[in-house]
Amino acid sequence: MSTANPNRRPLSALLAVLLACAAFLVAPGTAQAGTPAAPTRTAPAPTPASAQALNTMFATYGDTSGRWNGGDSTVSVPLPDGRVAWLFSDTFLGPVNPDGSRPDDNKFVHNSLVVQSGDALTRTLTGGTPAAPLSLVGGERDGERGNAGYWVAGGAVEGRSLRVLYNRYRHTGTGSLDIALAGNALATFALPSLALTSLRDLPLGSTTAWGQSILRDGVYDYVYGTEFAGQGRYAHLARAAADRLGGAWEFWNGTGWSTREADSARLLGASTPPTRWSGRAAATSWSPATAAPPSAPTSSPTRPPHRPAPSPTRSRSSPLPSRPRAGR
Template identity: 40%
Template sequence: MRLLARAAAASTLAATALLVPSTSAHAAALTCGGSAAPVFGTATPDASLNTQFTSYGNGNALLDDWTGADSTYSVKLPDGRTVFGFSDTFLGKVNADGSRPMAVADGGTTPFVNNTFVVRSAAGALTGTAHGGTAANPTALLPPRDASHVYWAGDMTMNGSEIQQPYREYKVGSGDLNVTWDANVLARFSTSDLTRPVSVTSLPSGSGVMWGSALLRDGGYTYVYGTEDLGAGGKHMYVARVAGTDLRGTWSYLAAGGAWSTSESAAVEVLGGVSNEFSVSKRGNFYILLTQDTKDAFSAQVDTYLSCSPAGPFTDEKTVYNTPEGGPFGSYGDADVYTYNAHAHASLTTANKLVVSYNVNSLDTTTGPTRDVYRDVSIYRPRFIDVPVTG
């Protein structure tokens, strides 16, 4: 189990010629195309979604149902259902005291797999967990090619009636932190059968960028955002795009001077301090980047940036929430607990608010049932917040 490792433009410029960022000497607020920037209010927990996932995770009667996970992407299907995509996932049951039985690999009864879906009906009820394998022996939706690799989820988008989802492949060694990114792949899923991919194909992987941190459909393109994770050297955002909605098309990369190049090696850094997972969404003339700040280790800050173009530059950084769970003075009173990978959900966002998720985890490596993620099931579950937005 590698829970700790999770801590670890030519035509566009022409199309947005009237949306040039501008500021005045007396006001630092960004404007795009003459429009004032959106205003973000104080974020609050989304009680409805948090309660729903708590009830679903705690009330499972089946061995192969979700009890907690991270990543927490989502996409709305044409039939009204919402599919939540997760990376490392605990399945099984929850004890009456709120603890989780030990993993099967450790002699317990809790299955642990590296990626899953949870489906929400058009009426708003969580209806089931999609995974590979069987109910008695569940496996990842996207099984690894061998025992030394895993796939972790990226953002999700629709191409016609199919889900397309980039995954990042990691090579794993012994120990929770011994992981190395290897490659990016694209999995396609039929909405009529979410338990196995229709196909898995390679995505660009030659520049060290983990593509799929965020996806955005805008102006006839699907923008693909990626993270270059240099460890102590920081995390940096890059931008690519493909015409239409099929990510198997020809990719172009934002290069120096705002040009687009078909060479991945020409891609240039757009912004530093982003997370491995973030989101970019459009509101009026503005593009909102929402990410957990990684300029400081284990930061609790959830920040927004604004741009007049889907390719940046992103400026006007604001903190819209401080996650309360982490560290010795957090809500758990546990120095090992931390939060990470906040991003907004287009499938849930409304005209007046951004619905955002972030993940909670622990650095605790205790062996046995006293390990944080076993003794308290809530420690390894996403949290949802609402960020009010006007303008």
């Protein structure tokens, strides 16, 4: 965990990893037959930006907006109208001092959303009010004893909604990292307003944080998760029908698919989030696996996804405490 002063922002930005995230913006998933019609695109999708351009965009917004000035666990989702939803977990809110440091009265929430339009960030979404903000998701539980918040995992557009998986955490002690996974939830945001319309717990356990990556392949959305086992981290794989993250899931058990999460097999040790690379699914890992990865769907090559992908970015603001996140 970083020992940097939380009220001081380093001069060099830490958003270079967003370059890799931005590369995904040019290849949104193809809608499947029978799914709800997506909103009409009214603006061109953003193209990948350089690390410097991304740093400048976030630095400018953090310094001048008076709203978002730092967050972690970054997830970006391109929207049908050409905007981008940047989803964050722990977030600092409020104006910064002229020297780039944070005032002691900056607000802090467990999650937020920042909207990109064109090459600029234009809007910060949270719960509550600007004067008394709450977490965007689960804000009604802010301040509740034992609640450590809902931390963003992965997101995808489904028809006229943005669906986002969140991992819910609880405090287990008084230390900043005395936390444990408490469950997984699915949030739904209406498009194009991005208003939160529902949040529901998923019928999943509390040993695997699901949604570390979501990969569309044919008629399925593949959902990657991370099991926390002592000091170990293990990747798991589930799938749901495309555009149906809120529906029934199946879990890879080492040889086939099961409807029981308890049957889910460990694919890899700690790994980077899966994605496509040269038409194949690829992942990198740095500890032994206990089960061989399944073959990918017939429309893709043999292994579940991954090329080395970025870890969740910490903003140019000072780092927030590390947390046990999959391959991050």
